[in-house]
Amino acid sequence: MPPLKVAIVDDEELARALVxxxxxxxxxxxxxxxxxxxxxxxxxxxxxRPDLLILDVQMPKLDGFExxxxxxxxxxxxxxxxxxQYALRAFEVHAVDYLLKPFSADRLxxxxxxxxxxxxxxxxxxxxxxxxxxxxxxxxxxxxxxRDGPRVHVLPVEKIDSVQAQDDYICFRCEGKEYLKExxxxxxxxxxxxxxxxxxxxxxxxxxxRLARVELDDRDNRIAILTDGRRLPVSRAGYTRLSGLLxx
Numbered sequence: 001m002p003p004l005k006v007a008i009v010d011d012e013e014l015a016r017a018l019v020x021x022x023x024x025x026x027x028x029x030x031x032x033x034x035x036x037x038x039x040x041x042x043x044x045x046x047x048x049r050p051d052l053l054i055l056d057v058q059m060p061k062l063d064g065f066e067x068x069x070x071x072x073x074x075x076x077x078x079x080x081x082x083x084x085q086y087a088l089r090a091f092e093v094h095a096v097d098y099l100l101k102p103f104s105a106d107r108l109x110x111x112x113x114x115x116x117x118x119x120x121x122x123x124x125x126x127x128x129x130x131x132x133x134x135x136x137x138x139x140x141x142x143x144x145x146x147r148d149g150p151r152v153h154v155l156p157v158e159k160i161d162s163v164q165a166q167d168d169y170i171c172f173r174c175e176g177k178e179y180l181k182e183x184x185x186x187x188x189x190x191x192x193x194x195x196x197x198x199x200x201x202x203x204x205x206x207x208x209x210r211l212a213r214v215e216l217d218d219r220d221n222r223i224a225i226l227t228d229g230r231r232l233p234v235s236r237a238g239y240t241r242l243s244g245l246l247x248x
Contacts, residue, residue: 003030004116007048009041009067010056010080015101019054019080022105026112038062038070039152045071046150052115054099054108057081057134062145062152065131070147072182073124078111090134094126128187140193144172146179153179157197161210161226163188165203173230198245200224200238208245 006029010016016034023029033044038061041053055077057064064079079098081087091098097111144155161173165185172179189199199205210226214234217223222234224242234242 001028003028004052004112004119005030005032005048005050006052006054006112007031007033007035007041007044007050008054009035009038009059009064010054011036011059012056015056015080019108022108023112025105026109029112038064038067041067042070042147042152043150045075046147050075051119052076052078052112054078054080057084057087065134066145068125068127069131070145070152072127072147076115076119077125078115087134090130093133094130096125096130128183132187132190141191144181146172146181148179155179157192158207158209160207161228162207162230162232163205164232173228176228195245198238198241200232200234200242202235204232204238206232211242214239214242 006023008016008019008031010019013036020031020034023031032048032050035041035044038059041055044050045053053075055064055067057079058081068077079087079091079096080101081098082101088098088100097114099107099111142157144157144160146153146155155172155174159174163173163185164171166180168182169180170183170185170188172181185203185205189205192205196208197205198208206224206226210228212225212227214222214224222239224232224234226232
């Protein structure tokens with residue numbers, strides 16, 4: 001069997017050094033990268049294709065769950081966390097392995113072996129469900145992260161004009177550009193402020209601040225006209241939701 005390619009992701013240098021020391025005693029493991037933040041981790045997954053991330057949950061810039069959302073199912077993950085009731089509960093419900101700081105060399109070795117077994121069985125993480133369950137309720141999302149190969153685009157939600165479903169992806173239109181993300185519209189909708197974003201059609205959500213007007217086409221279908229000139233169909237249910245917000 002080829003060695004297990006591992007990337008260590010932790011913003012604390014001493015924590016990375018400890019993991020590196022512990023891994024030196026584990027057979028058939030190759031450390032291919034060490035990352036001090038989530039942006040580096042996303043680039044490493046794209047460029048080096050590690051088999052496993054040993055991923056700290058609490059990090060600045062991008063936390064461990066944002067990294068998970070961006071790398072999706074491309075890599076296996078063993079999470080590292082200080083005591084975090086939401087994360088621990090989510091890990092246990094979804095049978096995902098984690099290391100609770102401080103952890104021993106034996107505990108890390110056991111996690112590595114379980115990761116090998118999962119990889120051998122071809123198991124995949126329930127990415128969206130795990131990320132949603134692991135975060136405490138913190139209100140509505142303020143930014144959207146979109147991976148583009150090794151790059152990460154950060155979209156402030158107030159700058160998003162509209163979002164449309166496209167097969168297994170959703171397409172964000174923001175400041176004249178489009179960004180694709182592997183996610184469902186329903187999953188996104190639950191994270192947005194319903195007072196500012198409304199689903200006008202089964203395949204479209206718009207930012208109310210970008211709505212110029214609603215008009216009828218020559219077949220009496222309602223069309224939302226956005227401030228950038230984009231025209232999107234409005235369903236009956238969507239018009240009811242839209243009217244309810246505009247009347248407030």
